Amino acid sequence: MMKIVDYPFEYEEQEEEGMYEHYRLTVDPGQSVMRIDKYLSNRIDNASRSRIQAAAEAGNILVNETPVKASYKIKPNDEIRIVMDYPRRELKIIPENIPLDIVFEDDQLIVLNKPAGLVVHPGHGNYSGTLVNALAWYYKDLPLFNSEDPRPGLVHRIDKDTSGLMVVAKTELAKNKLALQFFNKTTERRYQAMVWGTPKENEGIISGNIGRSLKNRQVFTVFPEEDYGKPAVTHYSVLKSIGYVSLVECRLETGRTHQIRVHMKYINHPLFNDSTYGGDKILRGTTFTKYKQFVQNCFKLLPRQALHAKTLGFVHPVTGEKMLFDSALPEDMATVIEKWENYIASRYE
Numbered sequence: 030m031m032k033i034v035d036y037p038f039e040y041e042e043q044e045e046e047g048m049y050e051h052y053r054l055t056v057d058p059g060q061s062v063m064r065i066d067k068y069l070s071n072r073i074d075n076a077s078r079s080r081i082q083a084a085a086e087a088g089n090i091l092v093n094e095t096p097v098k099a100s101y102k103i104k105p106n107d108e109i110r111i112v113m114d115y116p117r118r119e120l121k122i123i124p125e126n127i128p129l130d131i132v133f134e135d136d137q138l139i140v141l142n143k144p145a146g147l148v149v150h151p152g153h154g155n156y157s158g159t160l161v162n163a164l165a166w167y168y169k170d171l172p173l174f175n176s177e178d179p180r181p182g183l184v185h186r187i188d189k190d191t192s193g194l195m196v197v198a199k200t201e202l203a204k205n206k207l208a209l210q211f212f213n214k215t216t217e218r219r220y221q222a223m224v225w226g227t228p229k230e231n232e233g234i235i236s237g238n239i240g241r242s243l244k245n246r247q248v249f250t251v252f253p254e255e256d257y258g259k260p261a262v263t264h265y266s267v268l269k270s271i272g273y274v275s276l277v278e279c280r281l282e283t284g285r286t287h288q289i290r291v292h293m294k295y296i297n298h299p300l301f302n303d304s305t306y307g308g309d310k311i312l313r314g315t316t317f318t319k320y321k322q323f324v325q326n327c328f329k330l331l332p333r334q335a336l337h338a339k340t341l342g343f344v345h346p347v348t349g350e351k352m353l354f355d356s357a358l359p360e361d362m363a364t365v366i367e368k369w370e371n372y373i374a375s376r377y378e
Contacts, residue, residue: 056107066099084113087205127163137203140196145333149186184208192359193338206346217342220279223335224298225312227270235263235292239285249287251295261285263292272373273313303334331365
C-alpha cells in the first residue's frame with residue numbers, strides 16, 4: 030500500500046492477480062467543484078480520462094459507496110473508490126495459433142478450460158506460448174486484444190500447472206465489471222485437489238496472511254500473526270479419503286498467489302506432487318518398495334500439483350444473469366485417483 034502525503038490516498042494492487050487496481054481517495058476540504066473523471070486523471074498515474082470514463086461506465090467508481098457517472102461533480106470530503114483494469118505494459122504480444130478449449134462464448138466474454146502447463150500471460154521467461162498469445166490470435170480483430178496489451182481481457186488467472194476454468198472479457202465494459210466482481214469477492218470459485226493424508230475435520234476454514242517467504246522469495250507462506258502478507262481464507266471439505274491421500278474441494282474467499290497450495294501445506298496436507306511446497310515426496314504410507322514404486326508411477330502420470338479449478342460462477346456483466354460453469358477433472362488427475370482407489374481396494378482384499 031502506498032500513501033501520498035499531499036492528500037489522503039491509498040493504492041492497492043490486488044493479488045488477484047495484478048489484474049486490476051484499486052484506489053481510495055478523500056477529496057480535500059478546500060477542493061473546488063470539478064468533474065470526477067478530470068479529478069481522478071489528474072491524481073492517478075497512467076490513468077487517462079478515457080480509462081477513468083470506462084471505469085465509470087462499468088459502475089466501478091463509487092462516491093460515498095454509491096456508483097457515479099464520469100460527469101459527477103466532486104464535493105469536499107467525498108470518499109472515492111475506483112477499480113480499474115491493469116494499465117498496459119510495453120511488451121509486444123505475438124498472436125499464436127494455440128488451441129483453446131472453449132466452454133462458453135458470447136459477444137462480451139469467453140469461458141475456457143485452461144490445460145495444465147499453459148502459462149496465462151507473458152512474463153519473465155515466458156514471452157510466447159501463453160494463453161494471452163492464443164487469445165491474441167483468436168481475437169485478432171477485437172480492439173481489446175491488441176499487440177500492446179499483455180493482459181487483454183484478463184480479470185483473474187490460475188497457476189501454470191493448475192488446470193481449469195477461467196473467464197476472459199471481450200470488451201472494456203465486461204472487463205471492468207468482471208474485475209469489480211473479483212475484487213468484491215462475489216464470484217464463486219471451487220477447486221478440487223488431491224492432497225497427502227486426510228484432514229481430521231471433514232470440513233474446515235483455513236485462514237492466515239499469505240506473503241512471500243522471508244527465506245525464499247520464490248515461494249509463499251502463511252504468517253499466522255498477521256504482521257506480514259495479505260489476509261487469505263480458504264474453505265475446504267473432504268470429498269473422498271483414499272488411503273494415504275484425499276480428494277478435497279476448496280472454495281476461495283480471497284485470491285492470493287498459490288493460496289490453496291500454501292494453505293493446504295500449512296495444515297500439513299500438501300497437494301500431491303506439488304514440487305514447490307513439498308508434495309513431490311512420499312509423505313504418507315508404508316516403507317514397502319512396491320508402495321514406493323506405485324507412488325513414483327503416479328508422479329509420472331501426474332507430473333504437476335493435483336489441482337483443478339472445477340467450478341466458476343459470476344454475474345454476466347451485461348445481462349445480469351447468474352452464470353455457473355462446471356468442468357470434469359482432467360485425465361491426469363482422474364487417472365491417478367482411480368489408481369489410488371484400485372491400490373487401496375486391492376490392499377483391503
